[in-house]
Amino acid sequence: MTGAGIIYQCPWCKGSIDRGKDYWRCQGCGHAFEVRRGVPILDIGVKQKAEHQPLWAKSPSSGSITVDDPDKFLDEVEQKGWRVALGNLWGASSTALMRTVAANRVAWKYLLDINNSWKALDIGAGTGGVACQLAKECSVVALEKSWCDAAFMHLRAQQENLPSFQAIVADATSLPFEPNQFDLATMVGALEWVPFGWPEKPPREMQLQALREVCRILKPGGSFFLGIENGLYFGYFLGLPEVHTNIQFISLMDKKQAEILSQDLRGRPYLELTHSKDEYIELFKEAGFDEIQPFWLYPDYAFIHYIIPLDRPNIIKYFIAEHLDPRDTEPSLYRFYRFLDPSVVSNHIQFFGFLAQRPKGK
Numbered sequence: 497m498t499g500a501g502i503i504y505q506c507p508w509c510k511g512s513i514d515r516g517k518d519y520w521r522c523q524g525c526g527h528a529f530e531v532r533r534g535v536p537i538l539d540i541g542v543k544q545k546a547e548h549q550p551l552w553a554k555s556p557s558s559g560s561i562t563v564d565d566p567d568k569f570l571d572e573v574e575q576k577g578w579r580v581a582l583g584n585l586w587g588a589s590s591t592a593l594m595r596t597v598a599a600n601r602v603a604w605k606y607l608l609d610i611n612n613s614w615k616a617l618d619i620g621a622g623t624g625g626v627a628c629q630l631a632k633e634c635s636v637v638a639l640e641k642s643w644c645d646a647a648f649m650h651l652r653a654q655q656e657n658l659p660s661f662q663a664i665v666a667d668a669t670s671l672p673f674e675p676n677q678f679d680l681a682t683m684v685g686a687l688e689w690v691p692f693g694w695p696e697k698p699p700r701e702m703q704l705q706a707l708r709e710v711c712r713i714l715k716p717g718g719s720f721f722l723g724i725e726n727g728l729y730f731g732y733f734l735g736l737p738e739v740h741t742n743i744q745f746i747s748l749m750d751k752k753q754a755e756i757l758s759q760d761l762r763g764r765p766y767l768e769l770t771h772s773k774d775e776y777i778e779l780f781k782e783a784g785f786d787e788i789q790p791f792w793l794y795p796d797y798a799f800i801h802y803i804i805p806l807d808r809p810n811i812i813k814y815f816i817a818e819h820l821d822p823r824d825t826e827p828s829l830y831r832f833y834r835f836l837d838p839s840v841v842s843n844h845i846q847f848f849g850f851l852a853q854r855p856k857g858k
Contacts, residue, residue, distance in 0.1 A: 502615065502637055502662065502677060507540045507670040533570060535646045538666040560622055561585070566644040570651065578652045582623070595798050596625045601684075603800040604721055604793075604849055610634055614679040617713065619668050619706075620686025624649040625798070627663075628656060634679075635660035641667065641693065667693050668706040673713045681710045684723035684797055688740055691767040699769045700779075707783035717856040720785065723797035723849050727770035730829050730844040740768035773806065773843055776850060785852035793847040795824065803849065809838035816841070 504513045504520070511524020520529040520536050530537050563569045563585065573581040579593075586592045595601065610616075614634035618627040622645055627638035631653065638661065640646040646663040653661040666672050668683075668690050683706075690706045691699035710720055725739060727747035732738060738747045743761060746754045747770055758766035771779070773790055780788045792804040792812070804815045816838075822830045833841055 503674045507672045533647045534650045538672040573651045596623045600800045601625045602629045616680040617678045619683045631658040631661045638663045671709045682721045688768045699767045711784040714854040718854045720852045728772045729846045787853040789851045791849035792845045793849045796847045806842040812838035
């Protein structure tokens with residue numbers, strides 16, 4: 497299976513790539529990229545030490561596969577089917593498994609007019625909760641840092657009969673594609689983890705580099721959807737731990753102070769940056785995007801029930817008055833939402849969705 501019509505390039509020298517069964521080889525620098533169990537490994541990032549692995553690499557709730565013997569697990573996927581294998585790993589009713597099949601994981605697709613001529617790239621694709629659903633509607637390349645996750649998606653796509661699907665291992669900061677190819681790119685719960693491939697570099701710089709790469713590979717007028725947490729979420733002001741670090745107040749602090757706190761408490765840098773709504777919009781602009789639309793994804797970006805445009809105060813008011821359920825919301829947060837001005841609420845919700853466009857004339 498291949499992402500139909502996608503032209504790859506070397507992530508090191510940007511040369512053309514010859515694709516073989518066991519290796520892909522750059523025509524320019526001669527670099528050989530292994531193809532392991534059907535998945536080309538085009539990654540150039542830094543492999544993290546075990547003690548520096550982000551939370552998503554350790555927690556089953558993240559939806560990332562962590563096993564001692566990846567080949568043994570993948571053999572089970574081949575023999576028993578991907579759902580059975582994941583159910584045995586995580587539990588048949590686990591949140592992580594539900595994320596791989598939830599139809600509302602891609603509810604944001606109705607903001608777009610996707611058709612079968614489109615080419616889509618899902619960055620940080622995990623076990624295929626977004627990518628495999630999109631592949632029922634268009635050609636998809638699913639990009640992952642984890643070879644095990646990518647190989648799992650390769651098998652899942654085979655078992656779901658998704659012919660226009662390619663799983664690859666690559667780094668978001670050096671996408672192995674020639675420019676101007678994709679109609680759509682997505683990153684859902686992934687941008688905050690990009691800096692882990694480059695722990696010695698400023699994390700915002702690496703996030704910006706990833707967004708610039710996304711803009712480069714999109715066609716003029718192509719769309720990008722980002723799902724991500726808000727660094728200024730109301731709950732963090734009330735003392736809830738920041739979800740990526742499990743540290744109270746860290747995303748509310750000055751970045752230098754947050755770095756000191758992270759080193760003191762964890763002995764490691766603060767890489768998993770999240771931002772405010774305005775800071776995300778500024779990142780998009782710096783990366784070259786325009787027509788940036790912010791949304792409130794409720795209750796979260798994995799199981800989307802509502803998509804509320806944050807530039808429409810009356811719609812925010814209506815949603816809070818008619819659809820925000822106090823039984824599903826911490827009481828203090830519910831009172832905040834009910835009584836604060838929508839412009840304030842829009843800056844402090846938990847989960848953002850952003851839809852941005854590469855300028856049509858560029």
